[in-house]
Amino acid sequence: MMNFGNLGHVETADEYLDIAFRQAKLHAKEAKVVGTQFQRIQRRELDAIATVARVLTKHLTLILEGFPKLDQLDPFYRELVRCVVDAAQVKQSLGGVNWGAHRVEAIFREFNDKFRGSRDENALLAHKRAFFGRISSVIKKLKSDFAFLEEARRTLTELPSIKTSVPTVVIAGFPNVGKSTLLRALTGSAPEIAPYPFTTKQMMLGYRNHGKERWQFIDTPGLLDRPLHERNPIEKQAILALQHLADAVLFVLDPTESCGYSIQDQKHLMKEVSRAMDVPVIIVLNKSDLASREQMELAAQNMQNAVIASAEEEKNIDHIVSAIGKALK
Ligand SMILES: Nc1nc2c(ncn2[C@@H]2O[C@H](COP(=O)(O)OP(=O)(O)O)[C@@H](O)[C@H]2O)c(=O)[nH]1
Ligand SMILES: [Mg+2]
Numbered sequence: 001m002m003n004f005g006n007l008g009h010v011e012t013a014d015e016y017l018d019i020a021f022r023q024a025k026l027h028a029k030e031a032k033v034v035g036t037q038f039q040r041i042q043r044r045e046l047d048a049i050a051t052v053a054r055v056l057t058k059h060l061t062l063i064l065e066g067f068p069k070l071d072q073l074d075p076f077y078r079e080l081v082r083c084v085v086d087a088a089q090v091k092q093s094l095g096g097v098n099w100g101a102h103r104v105e106a107i108f109r110e111f112n113d114k115f116r117g118s119r120d121e122n123a124l125l126a127h128k129r130a131f132f133g134r135i136s137s138v139i140k141k142l143k144s145d146f147a148f149l150e151e152a153r154r155t156l157t158e159l160p161s162i163k164t165s166v167p168t169v170v171i172a173g174f175p176n177v178g179k180s181t182l183l184r185a186l187t188g189s190a191p192e193i194a195p196y197p198f199t200t201k202q203m204m205l206g207y208r209n210h211g212k213e214r215w216q217f218i219d220t221p222g223l224l225d226r227p228l229h230e231r232n233p234i235e236k237q238a239i240l241a242l243q244h245l246a247d248a249v250l251f252v253l254d255p256t257e258s259c260g261y262s263i264q265d266q267k268h269l270m271k272e273v274s275r276a277m278d279v280p281v282i283i284v285l286n287k288s289d290l291a292s293r294e295q296m297e298l299a300a301q302n303m304q305n306a307v308i309a310s311a312e313e314e315k316n317i318d319h320i321v322s323a324i325g326k327a328l329k
Contacts (some may be wrong), residue, residue, distance in 0.1 A: 001206070007066040008045050010150035013143040016059055017136055035182065036218075038121060045124055046115050049131055053108035056139065063149065067094060067154065074164040083234050084159070084179040085152045093145035103138045107131065134294040159193030160203055167328045169215040169246050169282075172224035172273045173252035174266055176259035178286040180204065182252060182311035183219050186320065189255035191219070210325065219244070227274050239276060247283045248327040249273060250320070252311075255291040256301035280327035284320060289313045 011019075025048070034042040064214035071088050078138070081087065111131040118124045171179045184189055187206030194203040204219040223231070223239055246254060251273060253266045274281045283306040285291070285299050290310075301308055307323055 004166055007068065007153055008062060009033055009061075010146050010153055013139045013146055016146075017139050019059070020052045020135075021056040021132075022328050024048040024057045027051045041121060042115060042118065042124060045128055046112065049108060049111055049115065049128075050064060052131075052135060053104050056104045056135070057088050057101050059095050060104070063097050064094060064101070067149065067153070073242035075161070076164050076241050079158070079237065079244060081156065082160060082204045083237045083241065084155045089148060090152055093148050096142050096145040097149070099302045100138055100142050104135060107138070108136050125297055145316035147184070148186065149293060158195060160196065160205075162194065162203075162205065163216055163243065166214055167214045167247045168218060169248045169250050169324055169328075170224065170246040170277070171250045171252065172270075172277075174254070174261040174269060175221075175225050177252045177261075177266070178259075178311040179225075179252050182250070182286065182309075182320075183217055185317050187217055196220075196222075208321075209320065213328075215324065215328070216249055217250075218242075224273050224277075224289045225247075225269075226277065227269060231319065243277055243279075246277050246279050247275055248324060249277050250284060250324070251281050252284045252286050253299055253306075254287050255285050255295040256287050257295075258287070259292065263295075267299075267303075282320065284309055284311075286311050288315060 028044045028048050028051075033040045035043065047154075064246065068081075070081055070090060073081065109125060111134075114127045118127060136303060171183060173179055180191075183204055183206050187208045189206065191206045194205055198202050201221040203221075205217075206217040208215045208217065211212070211221035219297075220238075223235055223242065230235075251270045253263065253270065254261070255263060255264060270281070270283065283294060283303055285306050285308045288308045288310045289312060291299075296308065298319070300308075306321070307316060307319045309320055311317075
């Protein structure tokens with residue numbers, strides 16, 4: 001599962017500079033220093049630039065450490081993330097933040113020496129202005145990186161929370177063939193709803209205990225319910241993500257065609273989905289309570305191991321369960 005617990009907001013460049021300079025001021029007021037007046041001022045100013053550098057490096061490091069490493073994610077999430085954010089741009093922006101952290105440290109070291117070498121207050125003030133200018137310009141160069149990373153972070157936190165380590169059955173088939181009804185029949189409860197960042201539809205999740213295993217069922221409206229050529233590139237990418245997640249596909253057909261799609265079209269979609277998913281496919285000929293014998297025979301033609309069932313009347317659900325058990329072995 002994806003964890004964004006340690007990924008805090010990415011602020012704007014101005015906000016980071018404000019935080020750092022505010023902290024430096026606070027710090028300077030509290031510092032108790034001794035020595036001549038010049039030594040006291042020098043000490044204070046050294047403290048101030050050290051605080052600015054420390055606060056900025058801390059915040060930049062938090063971004064670097066908190067942002068999920070895309071290439072270390074579970075393959076499902078890796079593909080899913082690619083649906084919603086530009087992974088190359090994430091890498092580039094994190095690279096920018098890393099550069100910024102190193103620049104801040106280097107500028108601090110340079111000015112630390114200059115401050116120590118200063119012999120009067122005017123020299124010190126000139127260095128101070130130069131330091132603030134250099135630091136501000138580094139942080140401001142990262143303006144668009146911060147903005148991009150914050151937007152990406154927000155998008156990533158909206159990704160559905162799906163278990164990637166449990167046996168997972170993806171339910172497919174044209175609209176109105178009975179997928180949602182079957183999901184309920186198999187899992188015995190109202191499904192969990194997970195938002196789907198790239199469609200207006202929602203993903204339905206259900207769980208079923210089987211022996212010592214816990215199976216996850218996913219209904220993905222909008223993805224595996226129509227022909228491939230009707231899907232846009234993002235939806236195709238989302239299907240790629242599903243390939244990593246699915247251990248089996250439950251393909252539901254409606255032999256009565258009351259769903260509004262001919263059995264030929266439904267079988268065609270089934271072949272397309274089987275090819276795309278590359279995992280065992282369990283075929284369910286649903287609505288057996290409604291289908292005529294001719295409809296069932298036509299639907300069953302050239303199909304091996306199709307399970308005849310009624311999701312609505314919960315008939316033959318146990319046959320579907322044992323077919324899933326076999327497929328998951
Ligand atoms: N007679 C009958 N109707 C069913 C069966 N399964 C689903 N339906 C009906 O078909 C319609 C579409 O079902 P739904 O589960 O929403 O389909 P989905 O769009 O594939 O999720 C609903 O009116 C269901 O009540 C079944 O086994 N028999
Ligand atoms: Mg449905």
